[in-house]
Amino acid sequence: MVPSEVGHIYMRILFIGDIFGRPGRTIVKERLPDLVKQHAPDVIIANGENAAAGFGITPPLAEDLFELGIDVITTGNHVWDKREIVDYFQMTDGNQNSMARRILRPANYAPDLPGWGVYEGRKKDAPYAVINLQGRVFMTSNDDPFRVADRLLREIKAKVIFVDMHAEATSEKIALGWYLDGRVTAIVGTHTHVPTADERVLPGGTAYITDAGMTGPYESVIGVKKELIVGKFLNNMPVRFEPATGDVRLCAVVIDCDETTGKAKKIERLMIT
Numbered sequence: 001m002v003p004s005e006v007g008h009i010y011m012r013i014l015f016i017g018d019i020f021g022r023p024g025r026t027i028v029k030e031r032l033p034d035l036v037k038q039h040a041p042d043v044i045i046a047n048g049e050n051a052a053a054g055f056g057i058t059p060p061l062a063e064d065l066f067e068l069g070i071d072v073i074t075t076g077n078h079v080w081d082k083r084e085i086v087d088y089f090q091m092t093d094g095n096q097n098s099m100a101r102r103i104l105r106p107a108n109y110a111p112d113l114p115g116w117g118v119y120e121g122r123k124k125d126a127p128y129a130v131i132n133l134q135g136r137v138f139m140t141s142n143d144d145p146f147r148v149a150d151r152l153l154r155e156i157k158a159k160v161i162f163v164d165m166h167a168e169a170t171s172e173k174i175a176l177g178w179y180l181d182g183r184v185t186a187i188v189g190t191h192t193h194v195p196t197a198d199e200r201v202l203p204g205g206t207a208y209i210t211d212a213g214m215t216g217p218y219e220s221v222i223g224v225k226k227e228l229i230v231g232k233f234l235n236n237m238p239v240r241f242e243p244a245t246g247d248v249r250l251c252a253v254v255i256d257c258d259e260t261t262g263k264a265k266k267i268e269r270l271m272i273t
């Protein structure tokens, strides 16, 4: 733990990048206990949009991740790939403690869609919030994530606010980082499955990284068997994507923040084999 200063309680957040298929789920299961021992996070968040063989997440897979100690699961453009998740979202009444309520889909999707884009919980006797957003550059056109963030931040009471910005373009993620600097605790990019080395605490006190990277097989093209993707680039024929298996890594970031102000103190990037 971060040494406590008088009057301050530090909160530590562990965020695990896109968990891809069985290899990603397995390394989380194998390595999360050590990570917890080593870093003692108060809140564990993971992007699970690729948990089901690269495409979406099913309720049992989400529940397995919750049982490992993950508090909140974020997603992105793959959220609807497994239709069961729609029923799962609709089964709950929105009770913050239910497992279905702790899986997010991007908040800037059409407002009448099933599911939620924000979760508000409590840890260390302090409230925290998780926001899931999706970019619009080289992605399907959703509501403006910048203005949706403005609206959500007017409603959220917690000081500690973690944002998963699920987006393709580095520029869009960096721009959102500057836009929200000082207003949220952390903005962590997901979706590209390629970790970036630009983690830092911005001047206003927001921890930022363009992409946390994938938790899954790196002997691949962003998780998929490399031969299939190389073939796709060569001949452009339709192909069924299958998860790769080699060189599995867990990518994550650890963020320390002051829970009384919500300001980040530190962000550390992890890649574990």
Ligand SMILES: [Fe+2]
Pocket: 018, 049, 050, 076, 190, 191, 192, 193
């Ligand atoms: Fe992903």
Ligand SMILES: [Fe+2]
Pocket: 049, 076, 077, 078, 166, 190, 191, 192
């Ligand atoms: Fe994605």
